[in-house]
Structures are given as structure tokens and as C-alpha cells.
Amino acid sequence: MPELPEVETIRRQLLPLYRGEIFREIRLSALAALQNCRAEDFQRLAGKRIDDFHRRGKFLIFECQGIYPVFHLGMSGIFLKSKAESLYPQHIHAEMRFKSGKELFFQDMRRFGNIRLYSEFPQFPGLGIDPLGAEFTAGRLNALLAAKKMNLKQFLMDQRYIAGIGNIYASEILFRARLSPRRKTHELKSRERAALFQAIPAILASAVENFGTTYSAYRTVTGESGENQHFLQVYQREGEPCHRCGRAIIKTVMGSRSTFYCEKCQR
Numbered sequence: 001m002p003e004l005p006e007v008e009t010i011r012r013q014l015l016p017l018y019r020g021e022i023f024r025e026i027r028l029s030a031l032a033a034l035q036n037c038r039a040e041d042f043q044r045l046a047g048k049r050i051d052d053f054h055r056r057g058k059f060l061i062f063e064c065q066g067i068y069p070v071f072h073l074g075m076s077g078i079f080l081k082s083k084a085e086s087l088y089p090q091h092i093h094a095e096m097r098f099k100s101g102k103e104l105f106f107q108d109m110r111r112f113g114n115i116r117l118y119s120e121f122p123q124f125p126g127l128g129i130d131p132l133g134a135e136f137t138a139g140r141l142n143a144l145l146a147a148k149k150m151n152l153k154q155f156l157m158d159q160r161y162i163a164g165i166g167n168i169y170a171s172e173i174l175f176r177a178r179l180s181p182r183r184k185t186h187e188l189k190s191r192e193r194a195a196l197f198q199a200i201p202a203i204l205a206s207a208v209e210n211f212g213t214t215y216s217a218y219r220t221v222t223g224e225s226g227e228n229q230h231f232l233q234v235y236q237r238e239g240e241p242c243h244r245c246g247r248a249i250i251k252t253v254m255g256s257r258s259t260f261y262c263e264k265c266q267r
């Protein structure tokens with residue numbers, strides 16, 4: 001499932017490929033999951049130039065001269081610059097063509113993603129702070145931790161507090177911070193809060209450097225797998241030795257999601 005690093009990887013790939021491109025047409029499939037708009041509304045994009053790509057949590061925002069198409073990638077959404085790279089062309093829900101001849105395709109097999117259209121820069125009320133943004137400070141994290149009385153795994157995955165972290169990176173962040181996923185937010189000591197503050201952006205930024213994690217659907221814009229799956233310390237490593245202490249990694253279920261951790265290293 002795409003989390004912040006996968007969406008950010010896509011954004012960074014789209015920028016040099018599509019900034020300055022002018023829409024010729026955009027076609028949506030009958031099954032495209034449109035949230036605040038109708039398929040006809042996308043005709044307004046014809047002739048508009050893409051000036052920038054932004055990300056908020058897991059939302060990808062196209063900035064096109066006063067029109068802002070927004071894509072949420074859901075469980076399986078990806079962008080491809082060539083239809084030939086698509087393994088599931090029947091699941092392409094948006095086809096964008098540009099005056100230069102370039103094309104861009106949005107594929108979403110499981111259709112948990114969605115597409116929106118705004119006339120001004122979209123706000124996402126209720127969406128938490130972006131952990132790679134300037135607003136992510138120790139003070140804000142500490143205030144959130146103190147105010148919530150929940151376990152760390154669920155806290156990290158709740159998009160209302162910190163936006164963009166899902167199941168893979170929540171497990172990896174807690175391993176790096178040496179904290180058990182069962183610990184309660186409001187009970188952390190100050191050095192543990194500091195470790196968490198350090199681990200969150202470090203894990204996400206290194207995953208971006210590795211072009212994201214591919215387990216199933218996720219591909220980069222050029223159709224390639226990410227590389228971060230080769231660097232995971234605990235996720236999907238049940239029974240394998242911890243890279244730090246050698247003890248077998250444990251898998252448990254928390255909030256109906258599988259959680260991986262080392263009982264010895266994470267307290």
C-alpha cells in the first residue's frame with residue numbers, strides 16, 4: 001500500500017517529467033472513483049499547464065493554473081508514464097495526454113483510491129502534520145503524545161495526528177526508536193519521545209531515497225519496483241533474526257493490522 005514515501009517518490013519523479021506540460025485531454029474510466037466532481041469537470045483541464053506537484057500526507061496534488069486535480073492512491077494506486085508498463089490496463093482509471101505527446105496513466109486495481117478536483121489549493125481538514133514538513137517539530141510531537149492515551153502503533157498510523165504513515169513504516173519507525181508498539185503515548189519518557197522524533201523522519205526519508213517499498217502493487221512512474229523492501233528491519237520478517245540482537249522477530253496483530261517487532265530491542 002502506498003504510504004508517504006511511495007507518494008513522495010512518485011511526486012519527485014513526476015516533477016521533472018511533467019512540470020510545464022500542457023493538457024490536451026484527460027479521460028476517466030466509468031469506474032474512476034470521483035469524490036467531489038464529475039467526469040465532465042475534467043474538461044476544464046484542457047489547455048492548462050502543470051506548474052507543480054505537491055504532497056499532503058498520502059494525497060498527491062497537481063497544480064494546474066487555478067485547477068487542482070488531487071489523487072489519493074488508496075491501496076494500489078500508481079502512476080505510469082507509459083500504458084505499456086501497466087500489468088492491469090483494465091484498471092487504468094485516468095488517462096492524461098499532453099500537447100507535447102507525453103502521456104500519464106493512473107492505475108488503481110483495488111479502487112480504494114480516489115480523484116478530486118479543486119478550484120483553489122485544497123485544504124484537508126482533519127489531516128495531521130506532515131512528518132517531512134517544517135511543521136513537524138519535537139514540541140508538536142510531544143504535545144500530541146501527551147494528549148493521546150493510545151498505543152504507539154495505532155498513534156503512528158492515525159492520519160489525524162501524523163499524516164502519511166501506514167503499517168510498514170509504523171513498524172520500522174518503532175524498531176529504530178527501540179520502542180514496543182504496545183507502549184502508551186502519554187507514558188513515554190523524554191529520551192523516548194526524542195528517539196521517536198528522530199526515527200519518524202529518518203525512516204521515511206531513507207525510504208524515499210530508496211524509491212519506496214514494493215510488496216505488491218506499488219511501482220514507480222517508470223514501472224519499476226521500489227528498493228526499500230531490501231532494507232526493512234522488521235516488517236514481514238517474522239521468525240527471522242533481529243539484525244541488532246539476533247532474536248526472532250515477532251508478529252502480532254494490533255488493531256486488526258499485523259505488527260512486527262523485536263521483544264528484546266523494543267521496550
Ligand SMILES: [Zn+2]
Nearest residue numbers: 242245262265
Ligand atoms: Zn532485537
